[in-house]
Amino acid sequence: MTAGAPGILLVAGEVSGDMHAGNLLRELTACVPGLEAFGIGGDRLEAAGLELVAHASELAHMGLVEVVRELPRIRRVMHRVVDVARERRPGVAVLVDSPDFNLRLARHLGRLGIPVVLYVSPQLWAWRRGRIRVVRRVAREVLCILPFEVAFYERSGVPARHVGHPLVDDLAREGLVPPAVDRRPDRLALLPGSREMEVRQLLPAMMGALSRLPESRIGEAVLVAAPGMEGTISSVLAGLPADTRLRTVTGEGRREELAAARLALTASGTATLECALLDVPMIVGYRLRGLSYLLARMLVRVPHIGLVNLIARERAAPELVQDAWSPERIAEEAMAILDGGDAVQRERLAVVRDRLGAPGASRRAAEAVAGYLGVATPPGEGP
Numbered sequence: 001m002t003a004g005a006p007g008i009l010l011v012a013g014e015v016s017g018d019m020h021a022g023n024l025l026r027e028l029t030a031c032v033p034g035l036e037a038f039g040i041g042g043d044r045l046e047a048a049g050l051e052l053v054a055h056a057s058e059l060a061h062m063g064l065v066e067v068v069r070e071l072p073r074i075r076r077v078m079h080r081v082v083d084v085a086r087e088r089r090p091g092v093a094v095l096v097d098s099p100d101f102n103l104r105l106a107r108h109l110g111r112l113g114i115p116v117v118l119y120v121s122p123q124l125w126a127w128r129r130g131r132i133r134v135v136r137r138v139a140r141e142v143l144c145i146l147p148f149e150v151a152f153y154e155r156s157g158v159p160a161r162h163v164g165h166p167l168v169d170d171l172a173r174e175g176l177v178p179p180a181v182d183r184r185p186d187r188l189a190l191l192p193g194s195r196e197m198e199v200r201q202l203l204p205a206m207m208g209a210l211s212r213l214p215e216s217r218i219g220e221a222v223l224v225a226a227p228g229m230e231g232t233i234s235s236v237l238a239g240l241p242a243d244t245r246l247r248t249v250t251g252e253g254r255r256e257e258l259a260a261a262r263l264a265l266t267a268s269g270t271a272t273l274e275c276a277l278l279d280v281p282m283i284v285g286y287r288l289r290g291l292s293y294l295l296a297r298m299l300v301r302v303p304h305i306g307l308v309n310l311i312a313r314e315r316a317a318p319e320l321v322q323d324a325w326s327p328e329r330i331a332e333e334a335m336a337i338l339d340g341g342d343a344v345q346r347e348r349l350a351v352v353r354d355r356l357g358a359p360g361a362s363r364r365a366a367e368a369v370a371g372y373l374g375v376a377t378p379p380g381e382g383p
Contacts, residue, residue, distance in 0.1 A: 006032055006373045007090040009114070010039040010050055011081065011105065013059035013098030015194035015226050016270040018042035020120055020145070020166045020362075021096045025050060027366035032375050038088065040081060043227060053084050057228065059101055074101060082108045089114070092372035096120050103131060106138035115372055119143045119365055121153070121160075132156045140372070143365050146311065147355050163368065164361030167270065171277050172359040174255060179279040181259035186219035188334070189258050189280065190246075192233070193267035194226035201287040203236045206265045208327025209334060210243055217338050222257045223248040226271075263337055265330060272308035272317065276352040281342040282317045283333050284308070285325040311355050316348035 008028070012021035022044030029035050029049060037049060042056035054077045078101070085093070085108075092115050095102035099122030106116045118135065121144045135142065135158055142160040144150050153160035171177040188210065192203040203223075210221050225233050225248055233248060249257045258264065259278040266272055268286040275282040284306035304310050305319050318333050320326075337345070 006034065006375070007036045007038070007088060008369070008373070009081075009085055009088075009090040009093040009109075010037055010041060010045065010096070011093070011098070011102060012039075012041045012045060012096035013056050013101055015042060015056070015228060017097040017120055018044045018056050019170070019227075021045050021094070022048040022050075023166045023169060023362035024094070024096075024119065024365050024369070027362045028369055031366050031370045032373055035373075038084065038090075039093075040077070053081050059098060077101075078105060078108070081105060082112075085109060085114060086112055091115075091374070092117060092369060094119050094369055097122065099131065103134050103138065107134075110138050115140045117141050117143060117369060117372065119369075120145055121149045132158065141368070143368055145361065146307075147357070148311070161368065162357075163364040164357040164359075165273065166361045166365070167273055168277065168356055169359045169362050171255065171274070176255055176259050177277050177353075177359075179259060179277075181256060181278075183262060184220070184260045185262050186217065187261045187263075188213065188218045188221040189261035189264040189266075189275075190221060190223045191226075191258070191264055191266040191271040191274075192223070192229075193269070193271070194229060196229070196232045197288075198267055199229055199232045200236055202267055202285050202325065203233065204240060205285070205287075205325050205327050205330060207237070207240050207243065207246075209265065209330035210246065211241065212327055212331035213334060215245065217335070219245065221246045222261065224254045224258050224271075225250045263334060263342070265334070268306045268319070270307065272306045273311075273352075273356065276308045276311075276316075276349045277356065279346060279349055279353075281337055281345045281349070282308070283330060283337070284317050284319045285330070286319065286321045287325045288322070308349070308352055311352045312348050314348065316352065317345055 010021055012018045018041050025037055025048040038051040038053055040054045041050045046052055058077050093109050094117050097120040109116050116139050118139045121142050142153050144160055144162045145165045150160045150162045190206045192199045230250055261280050264275045264280050264282040266282050268284050272284055286305045305321055309316050320329055
């Protein structure tokens with residue numbers, strides 16, 4: 001590391017984390033002249049200037065069983081990052097989501113005397129709450145993007161602050177919030193997720209549901225591909241009957257395509273918040289391989305699966321979990337929404353948008369991190 005230059009270790013192991021961390025790094029670079037950043041990330045972080053020690057794709061797995069199979073390779077990545085941190089001695093480490101990897105990494109960094117900030121709270125409020133003891137030991141602070149998380153951490157004696165959701169920033173930059181795109185009344189959007197196993201588990205039933213929806217109601221369907229998932233999506237579609245109404249959208253215009261949809265079928269995570277911010281009614285799906293699902297049922301402690309419903313504090317959008325995520329059930333729920341069931345959902349999505357707060361989340365997170373580097377920045381707006 002250049003003598004005198006402030007340094008930061010950034011680790012983001014999944015697509016959504018890479019997006020949020022990339023926005024953070026851009027804001028932080030503007031706040032901290034000469035900043036040197038290295039760590040684990042994907043395309044967004046690399047484009048923002050992160051020097052990659054490993055690519056995020058090396059950590060992207062879904063389900064407890066799948067992670068166990070990949071443990072030797074994940075350990076090798078861990079040791080690589082720790083060795084680089086020991087050599088370069090960053091002023092702070094910002095670990096984004098991916099708690100199974102990052103909480104272990106935080107222990108190693110603590111032994112090196114490197115302060116750790118968690119950005120995008122591990123979902124301890126949902127499952128494996130015992131890990132809060134680990135967070136209390138290893139983290140100086142948690143920067144929360146969901147409004148209900150701060151109270152959870154404060155009850156457990158962990159310093160935390162709500163900086164707002166960086167997805168709001170993204171959509172505001174694209175001119176999509178507040179929602180301002182003309183809606184296509186016969187368009188269905190498919191959002192099968194940002195991880196390979198998620199796409200493989202959810203997309204076949206989505207396609208089966210599309211085949212059951214009459215062309216008089218759904219005249220076109222757009223498959224919104226998360227970054228890096230294009231190959232997986234093509235592989236899954238190759239094994240399914242084709243539907244001439246379907247086209248796949250990628251890149252910069254994908255959110256505008258989503259914003260024009262009448263209805264979305266979506267994975268349960270961040271994509272549900274995209275739909276809420278764009279005022280697109282949705283049906284939320286969640287499906288794991290058998291053993292992973294049984295283990296998850298024993299560990300999960302939340303009333304809803306979808307992030308949008310957790311923020312709404314009620315079932316704003318229907319959820320179809322495991323065997324209920326079937327072409328027949330999806331099509332049945334879709335027809336109910338197309339027949340006028342979207343009005344109540346839109347009222348609830350308006351509440352979610354209000355709770356997610358105003359743009360400026362990435363800037364507020366950058367200001368918090370800059371403080372650990374001894375750099376004072378002008379205060380940003382509150383969330």
